[in-house]
Amino acid sequence: MASKLIAIVAGVGPGTGASVARKFAATYPVVLLARSPENYEGLAKEINDKGGKAIGISTDISSSDSVKNAVAQIKKEFGDNVGAAAAIFNASGGFLRKPFLELPEDVFRTSLNVSANGGFLFSQATLPLLLKGVEQKSEHPPSLIFTGATASVKSNALMASFATGKWALRALSQSLAREFGPQGIHVSHAIIDGVIDIPRTKEWLKDLGPEAKLSADGIANDYWWLHTQPRTNFTWEIDLRPSVEKW
Template sequence: MNYKNALIVGAGAGLSASLARLFLKEGMSVALAARSAEKLAEFVAATGAKAYNCDVAKRDEVEALFAALDKAGEAPDVVVYNPSFRVRGPLVDLDPAEVEKTLAITAFGAFLVAQQAVRRMLKKGQGVIVFTGASAGVKGYAQSAPFAMGKFALRGLAQSMARELHPQGIHVGHVVIDGGIRNARRPAEPDKPDALLDPDAIAQDYLHLIRQPRSSWSWEIEVRPWVERF
């Protein structure tokens, strides 16, 4: 498929930046959406990507984001949903408002973004939507119930969408990131240089998923460092 326009939602440093750089290198235009687009100014200036403000938990802001992309002639062929929020602690001590926020950002926002994207992709009969999952989407950890709730819901959304939309030409993928991602605040240990996931390597996995021939589409892949236990 000849995809031209990519949208990365929940953009920031790390994986989103790696994805943006790779997509731009592959000749796609790239739009980045974040609650504060100002924080992306340096990256935008360096790469030529465009940045938009969007709180994914708010329906009107998601609709405004896609309307702006339509106006710019850049309705996305590829959408990557990257936002997440988590609150940890014993179940009895959790703040319900923080739990609600976790679900809104991690799962409900994914639905809002996917709905807008699919409405446009169906008209073309093609497109790709990739959701960034986590270990918490397949196994709930102690004192991490809200994050598990959000990521389980995200995985369910992706699977349901894949079953519905693959036959209509829209490729839906869910990537389980099972391990820590290397970043500036979490550098690799000198004696274990590849014990953390390299965001550039993850981006290559996303690109492979996006480019899969439709005769062999995956709806889910897992990525983990070779030393990570299952």
């Protein structure tokens, strides 16, 4: 029964993740995954207060045990047979913009671990739920969406600790799109090419005017658009940037 389908968002913070969660919460109960509860508690309350349904689960997306625990929590809350209409991977590890020979090994490993192994674990955890979404005749094809960046397609000097994970994640999304498209699941990748307008970036690019930064709500609308594409018209990849962005 379609009404039981949920949406799962990994990497909920004050930017894209929160906007995506709000957008999908208008239609589906949403599960919010983030390491730190402070990243989802306020948002879950906001969604629940407005008559939606949201639960947050503290999750280290790069840890197999932690992701397994999240799935167990989801099943406890929504039932063993729960299906998903959407799963959105929005997590990123920290990275350093640094001369390569000064880059600490653990920064490189951690960043790659979140993007690549995190993407792997999230996909293995959510695809069975998305396949149940297909069985349960979701209104829109169940969607698995990955958030990428400029660094997903261009690997600049000093950016190795960010780009390697992002390229790996894009490769994962392309392979999954080819494997699961014929099974009715819509796998997409979004190249976010610019600064997102969030509290942390408030003072950035001010001289370029109010439209020089990406709107997080706009990104959420675009993810929703990807989600509503029918099986005859799947998009794997979109790029998104402000109109004034140099690229």
